[in-house]
Amino acid sequence: MRGLLIFAALVAVAVGVTGCAVYTSMSSNLPDPDVRQARGRDQSTVIADRNGKTLVRLYAEQNRQDVALEKIPEHLRQAVIATEDQRFYEHEGVDPLGIARAVVVDVIRQEKAQGGSTITQQYVKQAFVTSEKTLKRKIQEAILARKVEQRYSKDEILELYLNTIYFGHGAYGVEAASRVYFGKSVEDVSVAQAAVLAGVIKSPGRYSPHLDKEAALARRNTVLSQMKAEEYLSAEEYAEAVDKKLKVVDLKPLSTRAPYFVEWIKNNLIDKYGKQAVYRGGLRVKTTLDLKMQKAAENAVSSVLNQKGDPSAAVVAIRPSTGEVVAMVGGRNFSKQQYNVAVQGQRQPGSAFKPFVLATALKEGVSPEQSFKSGARTFQVGSQTWRVTGSSTKAMRLRAATEKSVNSVFAQLILDVGPEDVVATGEKMGLHKGIEPVPAIALGGLEDGVSPLEMARAYATLASGGRRPATYGIARVADLDGKVLQKTKPKSVRALDPAVAYLTTDILTGVIERGTGTAAQIGRPAAGKTGTTQQYRDAWFVGYTPDLVTAVWVGYPDSQKEMDSVHGISVTGGTLPAQIWSRFMKSALEGSDVEQFVRPAGLTRVKVCSETGGAVTEFCPKPISALVLVKSKPEPCEEHTKPEEVKVPSVVGLTKVDALAKLEKATLKVTVKERQVSGAEDGTVVSQNPAAGTKVDAESGITIVVATGGASSDAPVPSFEGPATAKAGEKVSYDASPSTDDGRIVSYYWEFGDGGTATKQKVSHAWSSPGVYEITLWVTDDAGLQGSITRRVTVR
Secondary structure (H helix, E strand, O other): OHHHHHHHHHHHHHHHHHHHHHHHHHHHOOOOOOOOOOOOOOEOEEEEOOOOOEEEEEOHHHHEOOOOHHHOOHHHHHHHHHHHOOOOOOOOOOOHHHHHHHHHHHHHOOOOOOOOOOHHHHHHHHHOOOOOOOHHHHHHHHHHHHHHHHHOOHHHHHHHHHHHOEOOOOOEOHHHHHHHHHOOOHHHOOHHHHHHHHHHOOOHHHHOOOOOHHHHHHHHHHHHHHHHHOOOOOHHHHHHHHOOOOOOOOOOOOOOOOHHHHHHHHHHHHHHHOHHHHHHEOOEEEEOOOHHHHHHHHHHHHHHOOOOOOOEEEEEEEOOOOOEEEEEEOOOOOOOOOOOHHHHOOEOOHHHHHHHHHHHHHHOOOOOOOEEEOOOEEEEEOOEEEEEOOOOOOEEEHHHHHHHOOHHHHHHHHHHHOHHHHHHHHHHHOOOOOOOOOHHHHHOOOOOOEOHHHHHHHHHHHHOOOEEEOOEOEEEEEOOOOOEEEEOOOOEEEOOOHHHHHHHHHHHHHHHHHOOOHHHOOOOOOEEEEEEOHHHOEEEEEEEEOOEEEEEEEEOOOOOOOOOOEOOEOOOOOOHHHHHHHHHHHHHOOOOOOOOOOOOOOEEEEEEEOOOOOEOOOOOOOEEEEEEEHHHOOOEOOOOOOOOEEEOOOOOOOEHHHHHHHHHHOOOEEEEEEEEEEOOOOOEEEEEEOOOOOEEEOOOEEEEEEEEOOOOOOOOEOOOEOOOEEOOOOOEEEEOOOOEOOOOEEEEEEEOOOOOEEOOOEEEEOOOOOEEEEEEEEEEEOOOOEEEEEEEEEEO
């Protein structure tokens, strides 16, 4: 026991000595926590486009107005203390429990230190130290916090804090924040408004009512609840404040170029480097933005959505080969709507989700030419009945169903391949994780929706031949001295087989060429897909060339308002979104070389039946050429195993033997009648029924009349007058009066070669289509003897 006590004492001494050494070392390198040194040290951060053109300068003093503590309402001070540091007036600058928690996270869990910051520590972090989340920085922050507590009173510290902390949208301090959010001095804010300001401190990017009103409202109510728990509010005051509606004033217009993109970049920088570095540290940030393309995107939106009351739009364009974001529009007007739909929006994609089902099916061996029922259908999914709209009662090949966006075909398809597989494909291609694998996703029925940025990233996987790029907007970050802090290199991972990606793209080109997205044509190879949700609440067009991918969304960001009458139309993906996409792409790609999608190995062209999609047989009526995966060639067509309809050949004038051979080849059953025919050579065919050119079912019967010898010289001699040429659709007259007989001709029978007949001496006839037809005239005399004559007529 004595040995253990001695050992413990030695350990304690060692720890104490080490702690003192660490404290001394860290203290010697820390700045003097004089408020005067916290001012005048700020350096502007410059955010530039890919070519070095400045987009915005960020600096801490751009929107700050200090105010004395006595002019800050007590309920605002209480709101901040209740939510940020409930023991502010009790501790000496450091909360030991918070530090202990940070140590546990940093040392035991091997994660970065977090939490436990008092108001004094937060002020120190804002004014004197970096925002690096390490144990060392946490200890430095604690040392400085103690020094600040020793030098200044609690009220002085609280005043410094409330005038220094960042509230979002360039507002530093409670006075600037009050004017940004409520348009009035902080002296006049209500209890509910004070709770909003206190709630924003934790995360301006998440809880700003300009960005997310619902999140801000929930955060406000949390702060009010904490005030009530700390007995700063009575039950009545709490109930009254919670019942207040959250109203904010519009932000003043900013002169920032590409404001939605800049706000996205700014938030990313703050997350990584902290607000102090971003607004005070003089960072030099080079982004991936292309100002020419950005202007094209903004012009495309404003030129299409150019009327009062029009919905908003979001546009994201990226380079599929690198993942660089080159243009971003998050709404129609940043000064009125700061919510960035391009990044933050979670909207239903509608049929723009179908390519993920298509790619999954192709990957699993489904032929793009496979035929499906395309009419409205009802499916039984577990205990649920799923009713889906369709196109027609005819069967439709998958390629055509994609072009026409037929819901019933894709409903059947996802049931065939499984929604779990579709979700896995979507995630690999770039969609967020956690999509619920239910059949409704085939038609874009997602629980949480998707953002235009992730849709652009996912479609980029197709444009890049199956590799999913990591999307990014920050290319390089350097500090004030030029030291490079971050340099982003393009990264990508294999998500789809190249052949599957190309075949999916090949099918999606048809959407633009002849399907629902013809308004998106840009005069160069492009592929894409339209998307429209129920009641026209969301409309999409996501499309790409080999060198640029763009996602366009149109709708109302703050509601599910129906777009059933915008510019006199119901807004679908093939209308306003496709128009915006087309205008942007034409302008963005102007002057660039026309790129072709490069076909990889693993694909081949085969002849398939246009009706069934099976490999063509000799009896398929309309074979077509189709691109398919080598490993998934279609099976032979099972429907056309024998001729179903044949065109009757002409056998008049042939010998009986030749005529029978020709008709047998055409699979027609032949009935032969022999007659004595004046002027006809013995053994030749003088007439046929049906006439040549008539289409009949396979194995149908045909009757031919063959002339026999011994014809009586007294048989009638047929003859007729009429033109040898005619025009389709116009009637032509023929006259059999020149026919002669030694007795009397009692009947006339005409065959016009197109199935038409007549029984008068003088007749007229019109051929419906051009061609060469045979006119045969039969005459019968009073002795029962017959004669026939055949002539050709050319119909133009």
